[in-house]
Amino acid sequence: MFEWMSYNRGGIAGVIILGLVITLLWSIYHGVKTARRREKEQVFGDPERTMGGWYWAVCGVATILLLWFYYSWGMARAYFPKAANELCQVAKVHESLSPIVAQLPIGSRYFKSTDLVVRNVEQLDTISAEFPAGVFSAQEESQLRGIIAQTRSLISIYSNPNSIDAATRANLSQIVGDIDALTTRIQSGHAGLTPSDVALAQAPWGVTHEEIPLLPMTPRGVLFDGIAQELTGISKEFLTLRNMPAEASRLIEKTRKDIASIKANLENTSADEDIIKARKDYLKSVERVFKRLDDGTIFPANTLDEVNTAVAIMIDEVDTAKGSLGIIDAVFMPGEGVVKTRTICIEQGSSRWLPKPSDVVSKFSLLANPNLEDGGGFKGTRLLWVKWLPIADIVGFFIPDGLVDMLPGEYGQHDSDGQFMPTFKDNLLAFAQGEVYLGSIPMLDGHIWDSLFRVIVAMFFGIMLGVPLGIYMGVSRFFKSFFDPMIELYRPVPPLAWAPLILTIFGIQDDGKIFLLFMVAFAIMVISARTGASGTQLSKIRASHSLGASNRQILRHVILPNALPEILTGIRIAIGVCWGTLVAAEMLAGTTGVGFIENVARTVSDYELIWVTILIMGLLGLMFDLLMRKLISILIPWRGKG
């Protein structure tokens, strides 16, 4: 079942997209109809105007999902599953053409030869103008100026239309003829071509790790693939062409010798290091320009005109032969489209970093699989599951060993036979250290639980310590003034700024993260409890005094319940901040947790995994918040009505 779904994810996505489009249209229709049917609408600005309207929420969710499908190319894959493969073949054609195109003004403004000439002449001008004074001897100077002049004349030799030899001209015509022949082949269409069995056996687009199947799976694809192969040969041929008349060869030979002779004498001087360095640098810059020109890749003007025309026509024909593919490419594949790089075809566009929804779901189910041997979980830890936790572990965690040390009695010693008989105190110590088996209880396990656990523990201690302190700070001059500077000093520091320090002190295991989160939760709880406590109406306090309540009773029965709304709001905020801090802390260090998964995913650029973690965090955060909101409405129904 799962295999089938995974293999047919494109088709399933197609059905879902259709459903989403229908939902979107229906919700808009329903929304407009409801708005029209509404007999009286509140005046603008009345909060009542925002009440209800669930259909617009449906509309919004459908929109975001459709946008996701669209920009991840999910729609293209769902409805045009073969398009990527065909476009891959087109990309192959362009890849094969690219060495020739590089020489031509296609996709640029000038022939490459023109660019080379202009740039090198400019550099030669600069070099002659900046000839360093007092570095070279007079003889060397005239030698160097000679080299520059020779390099200049090299450019003029290349640019002379008569310089090109007959064989090169013939080769160029041959290339033009070959390209034209291929263009004709493209025009004649793909009738009669069939994809190979090997190609047809490839997994469809996006199912395997290699995203787009490389071999052509359609007749049209076979045509483009064949063209691309031929073009590769032509390109190779083209790259061997040189414009190297005998005159140029001689000049190059001479210049090389000149440069070598200067080089030999470069360090043959008593001058200091600065001068020697200046000599070396200058010669290097002269040589650099010369080396750019000694391979005969500059052609005279108009030599490549015919090649240019032939290639331009071919590219036009490829576009024509693409037919509907072109529209699919332009409409459903935002970005550059399918691009061939080395041995694979990749999606170049927003889908590079925005995985398709179906792929994210697939990744998530892989991650959620509790069977670790079956490749489930992540780095040897499940995502979320149940495990049997020995009670002894909990005992060992909560009972400090020092407590046993304080009890009366002595720890045992080994006896004369070298045997160790544990005393009662030894047994107690074993118990406190969690070494006595006490049975097991079921416990949650996995990355998500690890993250949740850290937040829950930190929140527990934050509330348990923060709320009483906050309330005392709200009612006592001593508590307020004594603790205020401490808390106000550490609270404004962003939690992540504390992280490196805390993680160094406590280590990268749970304790460090829990303490970091505790710091966050504690400050928020203190402040919210304090605000709640100090905000108690004076008349309520006075009334309870008159009713005979003691100070302690007033704290417990009046100030605490009165601060409850603030405290719960504080908890809601603290959970949110803790959650955010936690993920970042897990990214800094650790071996489990949702943030850890994302950090690993980041280092290997696994965008699907990154998005899975983002969605997990978002959904859990949302769940926390909804829970807190529900809790607030149940616990303090008088909120805003007192």
Next chain:
Amino acid sequence: MSDLVCNELCMTFTAPGNGAKVEALKNINFTLKQGELLSVLGPSGCGKTTLLNMVAGFLNPTSGDLMLGGNRIEGPGVERGMVFQQGALFEWLTVNKNVDFGLRMKNMPAAERKQLVDKWLDIVGLAGFGDTPTYQLSGGMQQRVALARCLVNDPDLILMDEPLGALDALTREKMQSLILELWKETGKTIIIITHSVEEALLLGQRLFVMAPRPGRIHKEYQLDFAEQGLKESLRDIKQKNDFNKVREEILTMIWDMEEEIMGGV
């Protein structure tokens, strides 16, 4: 007998900022016998709320003595119940829990508490509302709860700080009758602070008109409208000539005081 004795009572505040001394009350002397109904009237700033807060024990006098039943008042106590303008109910508790708050603080057994609460809710006309959350009650009902919460503790002295100030005219009249009935039935000493001259006349067996700067008792009246109010309708009393005469006299008095303040500025 628990009479309230006030002897040369003075209260001086230091104004925040410039540190100027403000004499909120100066040399107040009176004795309130048990069962007397006193209403206190005066322009704003005459120290009537300060006087009440000192009787309640929320403020300590700068000098002078306040004695209730021979004991010096040195802090809030159960024997002096207080009813506030806005009720000051605990909105997180139901009506029952609000009313028996004082009893619960004394750890009275649940059965006794229930009996007392039911009795007092019945008296203030809230029978059957015991389990209603207080934030769902109207202003008048909230004040009834506040009255019951105070009375259930059986205080010797009931202090009311503008208890009816936030109510509409009709509810107010009903509550005035209720207060008179409670006074009659329980025989408690009651001090009521009010802004309304009518209310002060209707609910005052004795009436203090206070004057500001320094806060002092300007004039004292002995009235019998409260006694009449137990037998006749309050609306009829308001029509009477002698009622109107006293009302006009006091209104003029307060008017003059306000003029004096405004002129003095």
